[in-house]
Amino acid sequence: MKRYYHNICMIILSAIIFCTLFLSGCEANDPGANNEPSGKSAENIEIIISSEDDKGIDAVSETEQEHSDIDFTVVNSPEHAKNIILFIGDGMGFEQISLGRILKGNDPLSMDAMKNTGYVSTHYDNDNKLLVTDSAASATAIACGVKTKKYAVGVDKDGNAVRSIMSYAKDAGKSTGLITTTRVTDATTAAFAAHNTSRSNEEQTAVDLLHAAPDILMGGGKKNFLADRRKDGADLIAQSQTQGYSLLYNREEVLNTNATMLLGLFASDKMPYTVDNDTQAPSIKDMTIKALDILSQNPEGFFVMIEGGRIDHACHANDAVTTAYEVMAFDEAVGAALEFAQKNTDTLVIVTADHETGGLTIGIEKSYSIGFETLLKVQTGSIFENIVPNADSASGQLDYSQFVRKQFGIRDLSRSETDALKTAFSSNDRATIGNALAALITQRSNIKWASQDHSGKNVPVMAFGPYAEYFTGYMDNTDIFKIMMEAMGIAGQG
Numbered sequence: 259m260k261r262y263y264h265n266i267c268m269i270i271l272s273a274i275i276f277c278t279l280f281l282s283g284c285e286a287n288d289p290g291a292n293n294e295p296s297g298k299s300a301e302n303i304e305i306i307i308s309s310e311d312d313k314g315i316d317a318v319s320e321t322e323q324e325h326s327d328i329d330f331t332v333v334n335s336p337e338h339a340k341n342i343i344l345f346i347g348d349g350m351g352f353e354q355i356s357l358g359r360i361l362k363g364n365d366p367l368s369m370d371a372m373k374n375t376g377y378v379s380t381h382y383d384n385d386n387k388l389l390v391t392d393s394a395a396s397a398t399a400i401a402c403g404v405k406t407k408k409y410a411v412g413v414d415k416d417g418n419a420v421r422s423i424m425s426y427a428k429d430a431g432k433s434t435g436l437i438t439t440t441r442v443t444d445a446t447t448a449a450f451a452a453h454n455t456s457r458s459n460e461e462q463t464a465v466d467l468l469h470a471a472p473d474i475l476m477g478g479g480k481k482n483f484l485a486d487r488r489k490d491g492a493d494l495i496a497q498s499q500t501q502g503y504s505l506l507y508n509r510e511e512v513l514n515t516n517a518t519m520l521l522g523l524f525a526s527d528k529m530p531y532t533v534d535n536d537t538q539a540p541s542i543k544d545m546t547i548k549a550l551d552i553l554s555q556n557p558e559g560f561f562v563m564i565e566g567g568r569i570d571h572a573c574h575a576n577d578a579v580t581t582a583y584e585v586m587a588f589d590e591a592v593g594a595a596l597e598f599a600q601k602n603t604d605t606l607v608i609v610t611a612d613h614e615t616g617g618l619t620i621g622i623e624k625s626y627s628i629g630f631e632t633l634l635k636v637q638t639g640s641i642f643e644n645i646v647p648n649a650d651s652a653s654g655q656l657d658y659s660q661f662v663r664k665q666f667g668i669r670d671l672s673r674s675e676t677d678a679l680k681t682a683f684s685s686n687d688r689a690t691i692g693n694a695l696a697a698l699i700t701q702r703s704n705i706k707w708a709s710q711d712h713s714g715k716n717v718p719v720m721a722f723g724p725y726a727e728y729f730t731g732y733m734d735n736t737d738i739f740k741i742m743m744e745a746m747g748i749a750g751q752g
């Protein structure tokens with residue numbers, strides 16, 4: 259009931275805001291700012307972001323100075339979001355969410371309870387509207403509110419450093435956290451803390467992450483912190499301890515820690531896929547619950563970004579079952595956050611994606627011999643990180659019919675399919691073998707992939723809590739940053 263009244267109040271407030279802006283002719287419209295198509299909320303919120311000068315990556319402080327001049331034209335809501343929990347499902351389009359739902363027995367997911375929803379454009383080049391982005395450019399749009407070049411993190415298209423929502427939240431006295439299931443130094447987390455024209459400079463991103471110093475930093479990518487793995491020989495593990503971080507290396511340590519500054523590094527590279535059931539690694543839900551426990555101790559509130567980083571990898575691999583498990587695990591973390599937000603009503607929860615991966619389509623033709631539901635029952639590991647590594651050692655004497663029956667429930671392998679598998683296995687190349695298996699399943703199931711790369715599809719956004727009303731209809735990914743800034747009440751403080 260309280261929620262109902264809150265919603266009514268927000269609708270009235272939104273109407274007042276809109277009328278005020280309309281009458282004032284939206285005078286704060288800055289010709290240098292983004293002109294991309296944007297949702298209702300973005301029309302109400304305008305920020306000045308980047309400068310034209312080529313100042314390079316060292317220009318953080320000057321750019322930060324410019325950001326203090328931010329001019330939001332929206333009248334601040336009396337009820338700001340003290341806390342923001344931002345979920346990014348890497349590569350998670352609408353169909354990927356459907357796969358998670360099927361895995362759950364066609365029951366609604368936790369995120370399905372979020373009734374404020376919209377769809378988000380993800381193009382990375384504002385001038386040419388180049389549709390197919392990568393995670394770096396898209397995460398920068400969400401984290402910092404600017405469109406940038408592909409592969410760039412935390413910089414605008416000219417290479418100037420731009421501040422992220424996490425940086426603003428920290429300055430506002432809030433606690434902060436970055437969590438992912440891939441490397442913490444990978445593009446999505448990097449966009450919130452690093453400033454680099456190349457996402458692949460991950461050793462520098464590790465330095466930048468410790469410099470940005472979120473209270474919680476958890477995921478994979480340990481190798482980029484180790485003295486004997488880094489080109490510069492810097493011992494970032496030791497440095498993190500000097501900074502006050504407690505180090506965590508497995509699930510047990512996550513569950514038991516009472517420390518308030520956490521650096522969790524659970525894999526040298528990416529964390530294991532959910533379907534591969536590695537009990538050493540914490541789940542994304544484990545990490546989320548621990549982070550919320552710690553971050554909520556700050557009376558000023560917190561900002562945390564939680565990435566389902568491996569949904570994207572499963573889609574690149576065209577591995578539908580692994581994708582479904584990644585989405586489900588991601589959704590369980592969303593469920594934990596929604597539970598928190600129901601008890602802590604000053605918390606805004608946002609779920610979105612940086613782009614869609616694979617051009618996934620769920621469709622049925624009568625010639626398909628197995629369905630996705632059958633695959634879900636039979637396939638018990640990821641194709642590339644479990645099935646192939648376990649099979650190729652025995653590839654010389656592999657009985658292909660038996661193999662595909664056991665792994666995927668395919669009972670009528672044709673001559674040409676057998677030949678294709680034989681050729682792939684004889685290459686002794688795991689990628690070739692994995693691709694052949696993925697192609698076989700795609701032929702046989704009611705799942706289709708347009709590619710092994712990103713697509714230009716719009717992605718979903720869902721929200722719950724204060725300012726959730728602004729997440730509606732067609733939006734741009736930069737709008738998410740703008741609404742978060744407004745929701746936290748940082749707008750207008752400059």
Ligand SMILES: [Zn+2]
Binds near residue numbers: 570571574712
């Ligand atoms: Zn990707």
